[in-house]
Amino acid sequence: MQRYPLYIDGAQVPSASERWFETENPFTCQPWAEVARGDSDDVDRAARAAHRAFSEGAWAGMSASQRGQLLHRLGDLVARDARRLAEIEVRDNGKLFAEMFGQLNYIPQWFYYFGGLADKVQGAVIPLDKKGYFNFTRHEPLGVVGIITPWNSPLLLLSWKLAPALAAGCTVVIKPSEFTSASTLEFARLAEEAGIPAGVINVVTGFGAEVGAALVEHPLVRKITFTGSDSTGRAIGAAAARHLKHVSLELGGKSPNIVFADANIDDAVNGAVSGIFAATGQTCIAGSRLLLQEDIHDAFVDKLLALAGTANMGDPMLGTTQVGPVTTPQQFDKILGYIDIATKEGATLRSGGKRATRPECGTGRFVEPTVFVDVDNRMRIAQEEVFGPVLSVIRFKDEADAIAIANDSRFGLGAGVWTGDIARAMRMSERIQAGTVWVNTYRAVSYMSPFGGYKDSGLGRENGAEAILQYLQTKSVWINSGAPSANPFVMR
Numbered sequence: 455m456q457r458y459p460l461y462i463d464g465a466q467v468p469s470a471s472e473r474w475f476e477t478e479n480p481f482t483c484q485p486w487a488e489v490a491r492g493d494s495d496d497v498d499r500a501a502r503a504a505h506r507a508f509s510e511g512a513w514a515g516m517s518a519s520q521r522g523q524l525l526h527r528l529g530d531l532v533a534r535d536a537r538r539l540a541e542i543e544v545r546d547n548g549k550l551f552a553e554m555f556g557q558l559n560y561i562p563q564w565f566y567y568f569g570g571l572a573d574k575v576q577g578a579v580i581p582l583d584k585k586g587y588f589n590f591t592r593h594e595p596l597g598v599v600g601i602i603t604p605w606n607s608p609l610l611l612l613s614w615k616l617a618p619a620l621a622a623g624c625t626v627v628i629k630p631s632e633f634t635s636a637s638t639l640e641f642a643r644l645a646e647e648a649g650i651p652a653g654v655i656n657v658v659t660g661f662g663a664e665v666g667a668a669l670v671e672h673p674l675v676r677k678i679t680f681t682g683s684d685s686t687g688r689a690i691g692a693a694a695a696r697h698l699k700h701v702s703l704e705l706g707g708k709s710p711n712i713v714f715a716d717a718n719i720d721d722a723v724n725g726a727v728s729g730i731f732a733a734t735g736q737t738c739i740a741g742s743r744l745l746l747q748e749d750i751h752d753a754f755v756d757k758l759l760a761l762a763g764t765a766n767m768g769d770p771m772l773g774t775t776q777v778g779p780v781t782t783p784q785q786f787d788k789i790l791g792y793i794d795i796a797t798k799e800g801a802t803l804r805s806g807g808k809r810a811t812r813p814e815c816g817t818g819r820f821v822e823p824t825v826f827v828d829v830d831n832r833m834r835i836a837q838e839e840v841f842g843p844v845l846s847v848i849r850f851k852d853e854a855d856a857i858a859i860a861n862d863s864r865f866g867l868g869a870g871v872w873t874g875d876i877a878r879a880m881r882m883s884e885r886i887q888a889g890t891v892w893v894n895t896y897r898a899v900s901y902m903s904p905f906g907g908y909k910d911s912g913l914g915r916e917n918g919a920e921a922i923l924q925y926l927q928t929k930s931v932w933i934n935s936g937a938p939s940a941n942p943f944v945m946r
Contacts, residue, residue, distance in 0.1 A: 456487040458635065460496055460659060461642040463503035464652025469660070470495035477636060480548030480779040481770060481818040489635045492660035494668035497627065500656035501674045504598040504625040507653030513625065518573035525569030525620060527648040529562035532609075535644065536561075539609060539637055544770050546634040547605050548779040548818070549733060551771045557610045564613040564917075567901045568621035571922055575622070580930075584946065586937025593926040595623035596700055597676040600669040602690070604682045605631035605781050606736045608638055614905075614916040615679045615702075620654070622925035627675065628657045629666050633782050635659040662686070670694055677701065677925065681738075683839075684865075684910050691913070702914030702924050704738070704906060706839040707867030709888070710860035711741030711896065712850075715749040717872035718894070723757045725896045726845075729870060731765060731823045732897065734778050735843040736785070738911075739868040741896055743829075743836055744847045745856055751849050755827060759805050762823045768814035779818040780842060786819040789842035793824060796835035801826040801846070831859050839865070853878065861887045866908030870896045889915075 457474070459466045469490040476485035490496075507513045513521075532539070536558035543554045577591040599619045603612045608630055619626055630638040638657055645655045658665050670678050670693045677700035680690050684705040694701045711729045713722045729741025746754050770778035780786040793807050806824030821843055829836050829846040836846045850856040860869060869888040873879055883891040889907045892898060899905060904918035914924050940946060 455485060458487060458489045458639045458659070460490045460492055460500075461639055461655070461657040462496070462500045463656065464646060469493065470499070475632065475660075477546060477633065479545050480781050481816065483817050483819065486545055487636055489632075489639075489659050491664070492658040493664045496658045496660070497665055497668040497672055500627045500658050501598055501669075501672045503653040504627050504656055505674045507651060508595070508597055508623075508625040511653070512651040513623075513654050518575070518621075518623070521621060521623060522569040522572035524648055524650050525565045525572065525617065528645055528650065529565030529569065531644040531648055532558065532565065532641070533562045539640060541771075542637045542640055543608060543634070546636050547608070547781045548770055549606070549736070549781075550775055550778050552773060553733060557607060561610060561613045564617040564901045568617040568922065571919060572621040575922060575926065577928075584937070586935055588933040588935045590931050592929050592931065593923070594929055596925055596927055597624060598674050599624045599626045599925060600672070600675045600678045601626050601628045602666055602669065602678065602680040602682065603628065603630050603638070605634040606733065608634045609641055611681050612638060612641070614921075615681075616655075617901075618916075618921040619679075619925045620650075622922050624677075624925050625654045626656065627669060628655070629669050630657065630659060632659065632661050666690075667693070670699075671697070673697070675699065679914075679924070680704070687912065700924075702916070703912040704914075704916060705867075705910060705912040706841075706865055707738045707740065707907065707911055708743060708837065708839055708863045708865040709739055709741050709868040709870070710743045710745050710863075710886075711870040712745040712856050712860060712872065712882070713747065713750065713754060714853075714856075714871075714873040714875070714878065715747045716874040718874065719750065719754060719757065721894065722872040723754065723761055725870060725872060725894075726758055727761050729896045730845045731762060731777055731843050734780060734821070736781060736841055737897075739890070739897060740841070741868075741870050742840060742844065742846060743831070743860075743863075744845055745850050745859055746847060747856075748849050748851055751847075755804065755825070755847060759825060762805060762825065765823055766814075767810055767812055767820055768816075777820070777823060777843065779815070779820050783819065785841060786821070789821050789840060789844060792835060792838070792840045792842070792844060796826050796829075796833065796844075796846070799833045799835060800828070800830075801833060801835055802828040806843070831862055837863060853881070857882070857885050861885075864910040867911035868892070
């Protein structure tokens with residue numbers, strides 16, 4: 455099997471313990487590579503390397519324009535190797551090659567965008583109320599950033615964090631998911647090829663208790679940015695607060711996908727299927743609560759079931775496959791557990807509800823696309839994140855009822871609204887408590903548009919011009935330009 459060592463200070467190195475762990479292909483359920491098992495000693499090496507790169511040497515001496523040029527080069531290399539990196543991601547997380555290849559082809563735009571933004575972060579001259587003083591502000595990088603990424607879209611979600619962090623002038627230590635580490639280590643080699651100095655990008659692979667916790671606690675790490683479950687996010691936030699670290703958290707969701715009777719029904723059915731069964735439901739923005747207006751409920755469900763029933767399952771590398779395997783054994787068991795919970799709570803199962811045993815699924819971990827109707831929003835299946843191909847269908851009466859149900863959740867990451875009434879679309883977008891609201895579409899993202907959550911779905915924003923501000927701190931500079939000496943015991 456292929457072996458992947460750590461990447462620290464510009465070199466591939468073994469872990470301090472020289473231990474390894476296997477990474478498995480979810481379609482075959484067989485290991486295909488070994489990855490270095492890091493620990494706190496490796497985190498310390500990486501953090502110190504990142505701190506040196508931030509404080510001295512080539513990176514510290516670069517202008518913002520020079521950093522931007524390196525990001526452009528990195529984007530070019532990702533574009534060059536998009537197919538190879540996508541194949542590695544499919545082997546590691548089981549998502550469709552069509553989606554992973556699409557993501558890899560899009561990822562360079564993050565490095566182009568933030569590379570261009572690097573030298574356009576401007577301070578301000580402040581008009582003061584005090585004569586004889588000149589005051590201006592400047593934005594300076596935070597320092598070493600710890601990046602912790604999930605297993606569902608490893609390189610895309612890494613790029614959301616890494617591109618603005620580097621554009622700001624920070625250096626990083628990356629802890630990828632233990633289930634999907636290979637593509638991040640391959641990516642780090644591209645950073646080296648792009649000419650990014652040693653120590654700017656470091657990758658320490660391993661498990662949360664051994665690597666993630668050490669990264670959050672390390673005194674040289676000034677910020678943690680994390681995408682993952684809300685329970686882990688709470689633990690990271692609490693630990694970071696003890697050390698007064700900056701933190702950005704992109705956490706879970708239980709997104710409502712709301713369809714009104716005046717919507718284009720065929721488009722909305724496609725959007726509902728895309729919202730929950732694309733990516734096998736393993737996405738934080740999954741439209742896992744489908745809210746249907748009473749007048750169209752039955753007809754809509756019939757169309758939904760007909761379309762979902764045509765989904766091709768099987769080898770994620772094949773272009774004809776539409777639903778791939780579940781990435782991890784733990785997640786597979788969790789999904790099946792929630793299906794059992796929903797049945798016991800009284801929801802009516804209309805399709806799926808079990809492990810897929812189709813011949814084309816082989817030995818992989820597949821769950822049939824599952825639809826529950828007669829779901830009450832108070833049920834656990836409607837309140838807790840399943841992170842799989844399981845849809846809860848909920849009836850609503852009118853606009854006020856839809857808003858009440860949609861907002862009756864501790865999450866607030868995304869929401870969809872399907873309507874032919876533009877005034878209603880605007881009202882809904884204002885009243886829904888979510889960081890992103892899609893109208894007559896779903897799952898659209900861009901490097902140009904801010905992304906993040908309300909409530910328990912997280913803190914901070916990724917993407918868009920404001921993302922770079924998450925990695926900067928503001929300094930105020932006062933210059934005496936002629937103010938007379940004053941009483942030294944009184945504030946100026």
